[in-house]
Amino acid sequence: MAKGAAGGAEDEELISAADAALEGCKDRITMAIRVGKSRGIWGKSGRLGRHMSKPRVLALSTKFSSKGQRTKAFLRVLKYSSGGVLEPAKLYKLKHLSKVEVTPNDPSGCTFMLGFDNLRSQSVSPPQWTMRNIDDRNRFLVCILNMSKEILGRLPKLIGIDIVEMALWAKENTPTVTTKASTPDGPAASVMTQNDLRVTVERDLVSQAEEEDMEALLGTYVMGIGEAEAFSERLKRELLALEAANVHAILESEPLIEEVLQGLEAASVCVEDMDEWLGIFNVKLRHMREDIESIESRNNKLEMQSVNNKALIEELDKLLERLRVPSEFASSLTGSSFDEARMLQNVEACEWLATALHALEVPNLDPCYANMRAVREKRAELEKLKTTFVKRASEFLRNYFASLVDFMISDKSYFSQRGQLKRPDHADLRYKCRTYARLMQHLKSLDKRCLGPLRKAYCQSLNVLLRREAREFANELRASTKASRNPTVWLEGSVGSNQTANNADTSTVSEAYSKMLTIFIPLLVDESSFFAHFMCFEVLALVPPGAPSANADKNGSNSDTNEDDLSPIDLDGNDIKPNKNSAELAALNESLQELLDGIQDDFYAVVDWAYKIDPLRCISMHGITERYLSGQKADAAGFVRRLLDDLESRISMQFSKFVDEACHQIERNERNVRQMGIQSYIPRFATLATRMEQYIQGQSRDLVDQAYTKFVSIMFVTLERIAQTDPKYADMVLLENYAAFQNSLYDLANVVPTLAKFYHQASEAYEQACTRHISVIIYIQFEKLFQFAQKIEDLIYTITPEEIPFQLGLSKMDLRKMLKSSLSGVDKSISAMYRRLQKNLTSEELLPSLWDKCKKEFLDKYESFAVLIAKVYPNETITSVDEMRDLLASM
Structure with missing residues (x-):
């Protein structure tokens, strides 16, 4: 009893330690017992290798699950930590316990294995648990069996364990006092308590009746157990008697068996009939299922066909709406007039036709409709309408342009008349053309090819008007300009009465040319710009923003602009931004050439007329042309730029012609064999240069500077040739003329760089001629003196x-x-030297400066002579340099 009490206290400690290890869990520990864990390694003696086991504690626990309203049972394995404290190691659910097997290799029977059917790896042998004694083993296993039966309703398979022996052990070790406790799973549970046992079960392993039968059986045979053979024979005889009784009973039940067999046969026949009927019904059901599937398939197809037909009808309605030609548009396209009152309807018809054609194109129309017969026929009908309308509109516009111009030409009030210069006014013409601007844009969108003939017709008609206006204006401009005609003989030798004519005022000639450009250049630019927009050229604007047109009034407002929008539009009515298409620009300039060609002749006539009156006016006209040319920046105004370039070239050519004639007049001076004094063309050139500077007035100097260069070069070359005709007087001729050149151009050389360059060139040539001439005079008078020095x-x-x-x-x-x-x-x-210097000098104002140069030169030579004599003849006495200087100063 002391041992049992000690075991009960130990169990209480283990349960408390297990509860502490499972702190936080809701499990209730039912039993806890110490075991040894091993993997089944045995010694040669057949005894368990104790040194291989590990100390563990097996604990049985239960937990009530409120979710399923049932109790769950667990087997927990606890191990000892390094500090000797229990801690959870493994957890097994008792519902997965499939077998309990006592190891046969352990003679003590204390080692057993627990088999679970949910282990992941069945190839690894399960652990073996070794109890301290057989009572601990039985106590643990009985607790497991009771919990499995009561909680799970089944028992695991027992291998190597006699269930009867286990029941007897449980009966002997179960106390008589049994307490009842209610559990959530059913009636009262039995709790068996002994000094060394604490097991809670719900019912016994063996019922009371079974136990009494087993005791009677054991009591019956208890006396014969010792006689094994007699007992065995007795059992055999009783077995044979029981088998014979069973066979007899079976034979006596043959009629019943026959009756059962007949019933089975009848049932088999019914089953066969039932199977046949079921086969028939199955075939009928299969056919019915096939019919139902066929009906459902046809129904689905009909529904799909209905949906498709509805969608097709909608699409066809839309297509028919596209293909329908409104009667009002058809009448406008085929037979309506192009009067101003009907233009709104015509433009609307054009817009509809362009939209309809655009809608029948593949990107806007489903490709599957493109080849439909109705679509092809409708497209052909629309193309025919387009061709008819474009032909009618083109013919009307060509006739309209010609009629407008013919009307203006027939009215002389549009042109300049005698005594009255008329500024060309195209406001009414452009206003009437703007009425058809939108029509032109729609014609372009319908058929771009029709623009070529229309542009040509417009250019031909308007060219006649522009040339007539320019010719009448130029004729009246020349007739109304009063100016004295200056001769072109500027630099030849004879003076006569023409000298006074060179001073005549010819500024009205330049003013007339400027007026011609002022009136017609903006007009031509405006006409080019209007033509480009009206004829739907996709190019940049010709007139810069804010620039006044030719028809602007005195206050700067433009009566032609903003009256209508000439910007090109697309099919949707949106403005098309112009671009710099080189092909389009080339086509525009080609049309402008045809529009304005021939008008340049009247500008040339004004230039030629101005040249005949005063050739020097070419300088002013050249500057005026340059100013207008620099203002024409737009690329599309190509003809106007070419016209100004041609005018500039023609003016330069006429001025070059004048320069060539003047140079020819200079060259004719060298034909005279004996020419002394100042040449006539030198003072005349000074007069010419002064007037040229008056005409240039701060404009580009290239034209004048080139003329200066050519004039002066010819003058200097001619002067050298004239001087060489008589070498004896060559230096005298050169110094007089170079001096005259300097004197006449002194003021201009200070302000004109080109003339300043020639002024310095003439100054150098003058100094050289003076030096040579003075040396000859000195040498002639003192020849022996300087020969001896030499x-x-x-x-x-x-x-x-x-x-x-x-x-x-x-x-x-x-x-x-x-x-x-x-x-x-x-x-x-x-004195003789002075007289010789004065003898052939025609310019008396040059004599003082020449005599001073002569005295200085002579004194320098004499000083060199005196130094030379003092070195070679030191004892000889000559006139000293100071005496000679005083003598020259007194002369």
Whole structure:
């Protein structure tokens, strides 16, 4: 009993330790017991290898699940941590326990295995649990069996365990006092309590009746157990008797068996009939199912066909709506007039026709409709309507353009008349054309090919009007301009009465040319711009934004603009932004050439007329043309730019013609064999240059500077040729004319760079001519003096100065003779030199400066002579340089 009490206290400790290890779980520990865990490794002696086991604690627990209103049973394995405290290791659900097998290799019977059917790896042998004694094993297994029977309603398979022996052990070790406790699963539960056992079960393993039968059986045979063979024979005899009784009973029941067999046969026949009927019904049901499927398939097809037919009808309605031609549009396209009152209806018909054609194109129309017969026929009908309308509209517009121009030409009030210059006014013409601007745009969208003939007809008609206006204006402009005609003979030798004519005022000629450009260049630009927009050219605007047109009034407002929108439109009515299409631009310029061709002749006539009156007016006209040319930046105004370029070239050509004639007049001066004094073309060139500078008035200088270069080059070349006709007076002619050139152009050279360059060139040439001329005069008068000095200079480089007096012709006696002949009357010689300098000089104002140069040159030469004599003849006395300077100063 002491042992049992100690075991009960130990069990209580284990249960408390298990509860502590499972803290936080809602499980109730029913039993806890110490075991040893091993993997079935045995020694050769057949005893368990104790050194391989690990200490564990097996605990049986229950938990009530409120969700399923039932109790769950668990087997928990607890192990000892390094601190000796229990902690959970594994958890098994008791419902998966399939077998309990006692290991046969353990003679003590304390080792067993628990088999679970939900283990993942069945290839690994389950652990073996070893109890301390057989009572612990039985107590643990009985608890498991009771819980399986009461909670799960079944028992696991027992291998190596006698269930009867287990029941007897349980009976002997179960206390007589049994307490009843109600559980959620059913009636009262029995709790068996012994000193070393604490097991709770709901019912016994063996019922009371079974137990009494087993006790009676054991009591009957208890005396014969010792006689094994006699007992065995007795059992065999009783078995044979029982089998014979069973056979007899079976034979006695043969009629019943026959009756049962007949009933079975009748039932078999009925079953066969039933099977046949079921086969027939199955075939009928299969046929019926096939019929139902066929009906459903046809029904689905009919529904789909109905939906498709409805959608097809809607599509066909839409298509028919597209194909329908409204009667009012058809009448407008085929037979309506093009009067101004009917233009709104015509434009609406055009818009509808363009939209209808566009709607029948493949991108806008489903491709499956494109080849339908109705669509093809309707497209052909629309194309026929388009062709008919385009033909009618084109013919009307061609006649309309011609009639407008014919009406204006027949009215002379539109043109300049005698005594009255008329500014061309196309406001009414453009207003009438704008009425058909939208029609032109729709014609382009319908058939772009029709624009070519229309543009040509417009150009031909308007070209006649523009040329007539320019011709009448130019004729009246020239007739009303009063200007004295200046001769083209500017630089030839004869002066006569033409000198006064060169001063005549011809500014009205330039003003007339400027008026011609002022009136017609903006007009031509406006006409080009209007033509480009009206004829639907997709190019940039010709007139810059804000620029006034030719028909603007005095306040700067433009009466032609903003009256109608000429911007090109697309099929949706939106404005098309112009681009810089080179092909379109080339076509526009080609049309403008046809529109404005021939008008340049009247501009040329004004240029030629102005040239005949005053050739120098070409300078003013050239500047005016440059200003207009720089203002024409638009690429599309190609003809106007070409016209201005041609005018500039023609003006330059006429001015070049004048320059060539003037140069020819200069060259004719060299035909005279004897020409002295200042050439006539030099002062005339100064007058010409002064007037040219007046005409240029701050404009481009290229034209004038080129003329200056050509004039002066010819003048200098001609002057050199004239001078070479008589070498004796060549330097005199050169210095007089170069001096005259400088004097006449002094003021202009200060402000004109090109003339300043030639001024410096003439100054250098003048200095050179003066030097040569003065040297000749000095040498002629003092020839012996300077010849003697030259001989000394020739020898002084080869012999010493002391040896020179001993040379032939250079002795002291020769020196004295030379000095006596050259300097004895030096004042007379100097006077003679002055008279020689004055003799052929026609410009008296040049004499003082030339005489000063001559005295300076002579004094420099004499000073060199004196130095040379002092070096070679130190003891000889000559007139000193100071005395000679004083003598020259007094002359």
